[in-house]
Amino acid sequence: MSANTNITEKKYRKLSIQVSLNGFRFCCFDTLNQTVLFVKEVDFNDFEKSIKVEDHYWQAFVNHKELTATYDEIVVLHENNLSSFVPKAMFDENYLGSYLQYSTKVFESDFFAFDVLEPFDMVNTYIPYVNFNNYLLDQFDSFDYLHVNSILVQKLLENSKNISETQLFVHVGKEHFEIVVIENQKLLLFNSFEYQTKEDFIYYILFTAEQLKLNPETFKLQLLGEISEESDLFKIAYRYIRNITLMNVFHTQKHNDFSTLENLKYFILFNS
Numbered sequence: 001m002s003a004n005t006n007i008t009e010k011k012y013r014k015l016s017i018q019v020s021l022n023g024f025r026f027c028c029f030d031t032l033n034q035t036v037l038f039v040k041e042v043d044f045n046d047f048e049k050s051i052k053v054e055d056h057y058w059q060a061f062v063n064h065k066e067l068t069a070t071y072d073e074i075v076v077l078h079e080n081n082l083s084s085f086v087p088k089a090m091f092d093e094n095y096l097g098s099y100l101q102y103s104t105k106v107f108e109s110d111f112f113a114f115d116v117l118e119p120f121d122m123v124n125t126y127i128p129y130v131n132f133n134n135y136l137l138d139q140f141d142s143f144d145y146l147h148v149n150s151i152l153v154q155k156l157l158e159n160s161k162n163i164s165e166t167q168l169f170v171h172v173g174k175e176h177f178e179i180v181v182i183e184n185q186k187l188l189l190f191n192s193f194e195y196q197t198k199e200d201f202i203y204y205i206l207f208t209a210e211q212l213k214l215n216p217e218t219f220k221l222q223l224l225g226e227i228s229e230e231s232d233l234f235k236i237a238y239r240y241i242r243n244i245t246l247m248n249v250f251h252t253q254k255h256n257d258f259s260t261l262e263n264l265k266y267f268i269l270f271n272s
Contacts, residue, residue, distance in 0.1 A: 013037075015071040016272040018148060019132045020079040021053060022174070027269050028066065031073070036256035036270055040064060054135050061139060074143035075272050076136060081176060081192040083126035083149050088116070091123045099125045115150035120157050122187065124150040148268050153180060153190060155271045159251065160185050166214065169247065170205060171267070172225035172233060177201065179208050188212065198236045206240060216240055222247040224264045 014029040027039040042060045044053065051059070061067050084099045091099075096112035104127075114125045126147040136143060156169055160182045169180040175196075181189040189212065193204045209216060224247040227234055238244050249263040252270050256263070263270060 010072055011070055013069070013071045014073040014075070015067070015069075016075045016077065016269055017067075017136075018077040018079055018269050018272075019129060021129075024057070024060070025266070025269055026064075026067065027266065028071075034255055036258065038066070039258070039262075039266055039269065040066070054131055057132065057135050067139070074140050076133065076143050076145040077148045077151065077268065077272055078126065078128045078132075078145060079148045079173075080127070080129070081194070083124055083147050083192075085149075085153065085187060085190050086123045086125060088121040088123055091125075096125050100127065113145070113147075115146050117150060117154050117157075120154065120185075120187070122153075124153070146272070149178065149190070149192070151268050151272055152178060153187060155267070156180050156182060157185055157187065166212075166219060167222065168205075168209065168214065168219055169222050169224065170237075172223060172227040174226060177204075177225065179205065181208070181212060198232045201233050202236045202240055205237065217242050219243065220245070224249070224267050226265050228261055228264075 012030060012032040014031050015026060016029070017024055017026040022045065023041065023043040025039065025041040028037045029035065030037050044056045047056050047059065082100065082104050084103055086099050096114060097106045097110065100106050110127050111130050112125060113128050114123050116123050124147055128145060133145060152171055160167060164184050166181065166183045166188070171178040171180070176192055176194045178192045179189065189208065191208065195201045195204070205221070206216065209219060220243040221237060221241050222245055223234060223237070227246065229246065246264060249260060249267060252267060253260065253263045256270065
């Protein structure tokens with residue numbers, strides 16, 4: 001149950017686990033052929049309410065034997081809205097908490113981490129789930145960890161090469177969504193919103209567009225994550241925004257046999 005570092009015993013397998021308070025999803029990569037072999041989800045709503053979250057992880061590891069196989073590499077992705085992007089020129093590792101204090105409640109006891117988005121001179125500072133990391137350290141000898149938004153923003157920036165017009169992306173989760181605005185392969189805006197209704201969803205998108213002086217008649221909205229053209233979220237956005245599409249996931253999809261909707265849903269996990 002560890003990351004395998006012995007080159008003579010390489011398995012050519014990589015495990016990525018995307019963790020959150022409500023459950024987690026994981027996938028296995030064939031690193032020799034650069035393909036995704038399988039993806040699975042664990043929903044903690046299916047578990048007893050009285051059990052601690054760490055106990056949910058223990059139960060899931062018992063139920064899913066794939067999690068206890070041997071892998072050459074293991075990556076843990078932390079999914080929460082406790083993150084903030086900082087230009088590299090303004091970043092100081094000694095003041096990680098200060099970058100988050102305006103967007104979330106920060107405590108002295110919090111542990112902070114950061115991911116460097118090297119090609120884009122940017123750093124994502126965040127608060128990882130320390131209790132999840134500690135539990136996983138008991139399961140694996142070692143692993144790397146990142147924030148989900150680091151992967152999301154980096155991949156969207158990479159995919160925006162040679163596109164000069166302003167692009168607005170919305171990555172949809174079950175109870176939250178992220179808005180990413182890119183122009184000339186530069187990050188103009190990143191924000192995460194919690195929502196309960198489709199009206200919440202469209203309000204935050206239109207409000208963001210208004211702040212950036214983007215005209216709903218002309219700007220292009222690209223949706224990814226847990227979204228389809230049949231969903232209520234897509235339909236209400238289509239009512240108010242003229243140019244709306246599901247994001248093209250061709251570059252991700254060519255490395256697996258999953259559907260377009262599955263590649264939209266697991267975009268972050270598949271690009272980890």
